[in-house]
Amino acid sequence: xxxxxxxxxxxxxxxxxxxxxxxxxxxxxxxxxxxxxxxxxxxxxxxxxxxxxxxxxxxxxxxxxxxxxxxxxxxxxxxxxxxxxxxxxxxxxxxxxxxxxxxxxxxxxxxxxxxxxxxxxxxxxxxxxxxxxxxxxxxxxxxxxxxxxxxxxxxxxxxxxxxxxxxxxxxxxxxxxxxxxxxxxxxxxxxxxxxxxxxxxxxxxxxxxxxxxxxxxxxxxxxxxxxxxxxxxxxxxxxxxxxxxxxxxxxxxxxxxxxxxxxxxxxxxxxxxxxxxxxxxxxxxxxxxxxxxxxxxxxxxxxxxxxxxxxxxxxxxxxxxxxxxxxxxxxxxxxxxxxxxxxxxxxxxxxxxxxxxxxxxxxxxxxxxxxxxxxxxxxxxxxxxxxxxxxxxxxxxxxxxxxxxxxxxxxxxxxxxxxxxxxxxxxxxxxxxxxxxxxxxxxxxxxxxxxxxxxxxxxxxxxxxxxxxxxxxxxxxxxxxxxxxxxxxxxxxxx
Numbered sequence: 001x002x003x004x005x006x007x008x009x010x011x012x013x014x015x016x017x018x019x020x021x022x023x024x025x026x027x028x029x030x031x032x033x034x035x036x037x038x039x040x041x042x043x044x045x046x047x048x049x050x051x052x053x054x055x056x057x058x059x060x061x062x063x064x065x066x067x068x069x070x071x072x073x074x075x076x077x078x079x080x081x082x083x084x085x086x087x088x089x090x091x092x093x094x095x096x097x098x099x100x101x102x103x104x105x106x107x108x109x110x111x112x113x114x115x116x117x118x119x120x121x122x123x124x125x126x127x128x129x130x131x132x133x134x135x136x137x138x139x140x141x142x143x144x145x146x147x148x149x150x151x152x153x154x155x156x157x158x159x160x161x162x163x164x165x166x167x168x169x170x171x172x173x174x175x176x177x178x179x180x181x182x183x184x185x186x187x188x189x190x191x192x193x194x195x196x197x198x199x200x201x202x203x204x205x206x207x208x209x210x211x212x213x214x215x216x217x218x219x220x221x222x223x224x225x226x227x228x229x230x231x232x233x234x235x236x237x238x239x240x241x242x243x244x245x246x247x248x249x250x251x252x253x254x255x256x257x258x259x260x261x262x263x264x265x266x267x268x269x270x271x272x273x274x275x276x277x278x279x280x281x282x283x284x285x286x287x288x289x290x291x292x293x294x295x296x297x298x299x300x301x302x303x304x305x306x307x308x309x310x311x312x313x314x315x316x317x318x319x320x321x322x323x324x325x326x327x328x329x330x331x332x333x334x335x336x337x338x339x340x341x342x343x344x345x346x347x348x349x350x351x352x353x354x355x356x357x358x359x360x361x362x363x364x365x366x367x368x369x370x371x372x373x374x375x376x377x378x379x380x381x382x383x384x385x386x387x388x389x390x391x392x393x394x395x396x397x398x399x400x401x402x403x404x405x406x407x408x409x410x411x412x413x414x415x416x417x418x419x420x421x422x423x424x425x426x427x428x429x430x431x432x433x434x435x436x437x438x439x440x441x442x443x444x445x446x447x448x449x450x451x452x453x454x455x456x457x458x459x460x461x462x463x464x465x466x467x468x469x470x471x472x473x474x475x476x477x478x479x480x481x482x483x484x485x486x487x488x489x490x491x492x493x494x495x
Contacts, residue, residue: 439464
């Protein structure tokens with residue numbers, strides 16, 4: 001697509017030859033340090049210049065550079081004087097430096113025109129808008145030459161003209177892509193005279209294409225409206241084709257106006273039969289059409305009523321499904337709760353059974369003379385009738401160690417339990433002394449159990465009630481003996 005002057009053509013030939021020589025040297029004399037030291041810097045600049053598109057923005061300077069580089073390669077290959085080779089390479093580097101300086105300015109000056117050029121090329125404007133594209137490219141090359149000659153203002157003006165031309169080529173290509181086939185069909189119909197039998201329909205198609213073109217002029221990139229208009233135009237052209245063919249056949253068959261009207265009426269009759277209607281044509285086709293329209297509207301109203309009924313039924317079904325789903329979930333919840341309750345009841349019964357077994361084992365461990373096991377709610381009370389102290393004393397006689405060992409063993413039945421040792425006396429003596437003595441005796445039992453069982457200091461406590469909680473009358477010897485006692489209260493851990 002690029003139009004270049006003779007100098008640019010010469011540097012292209014030089015590039016090809018240089019590539020061949022480079023390939024030869026790289027494959028044949030890769031270890032030649034003299035060659036590398038001579039050409040390495042220049043070749044690096046050539047690569048850099050190509051990356052900056054110096055061949056496009058500064059074709060003259062880049063072409064001169066490549067010719068000088070080619071001359072240096074030729075001289076080196078022929079073994080000529082190194083000073084001459086260096087001179088050619090220096091010349092090439094000078095032109096490359098000038099070309100890359102132009103490239104820096106070109107990137108800014110030609111930003112818009114390059115974008116327009118790329119957009120046009122990407123959709124094939126060279127093929128579908130050949131003249132405009134060639135004109136745009138020629139103007140762009142003039143801008144390039146002006147910039148390379150140092151006239152930035154002139155280059156900028158020429159670039160603006162080239163940009164407008166590229167955009168026109170782009171629009172022409174877009175129109176060709178969207179409207180081309182339809183335009184060709186319009187022209188063909190006119191040439192073949194098909195519009196003569198359907199001029200109004202043909203004209204409608206033509207107006208639709210014109211409107212689509214106007215939409216593209218307004219916004220070439222958002223072409224949805226234009227595409228829709230073209231589809232309508234294609235339909236109207238197909239309609240034109242049908243009318244043209246139909247009119248032609250009528251003319252060939254020498255149809256009368258009556259034949260045409262009767263034929264039209266028969267088309268309506270076919271529709272009426274589908275609706276189970278009988279048409280009357282005494283008021284002409286228009287009257288029959290209104291009759292059909294009334295029938296269609298009645299059918300539509302009936303269908304609408306049925307649709308509403310169906311919608312109502314669907315809504316009811318949805319409500320029922322929702323209710324069923326709710327009931328199903330409720331049933332599942334109830335079943336889950338029932339299962340949980342049954343499991344909880346099983347656990348409770350099992351816990352009660354285990355507790356009963358424990359209580360039975362504890363009761364069996366003590367003789368009636370040693371003690372009695374009582375229940376107070378969840379609490380287990382071991383009333384130690386067999387444990388007694390000397391009058392006014394709180395020291396445990398060694399003969400009771402066996403009895404206390406049984407008490408200690410009961411704690412194993414209730415891991416983590418809390419224990420309260422209660423000391424009680426009869427009513428003889430002063431109340432203050434009795435309370436102190438009962439506390440001391442409870443403390444003695446507590447200390448013994450801590451020292452000889454699994455319970456820890458913070459699990460077991462002692463309290464002295466004195467004569468406050470009798471279990472029998474203090475008026476009799478036997479009653480007073482019952483009141484002088486140690487109660488071991490076991491409080492099982494929860495859970």
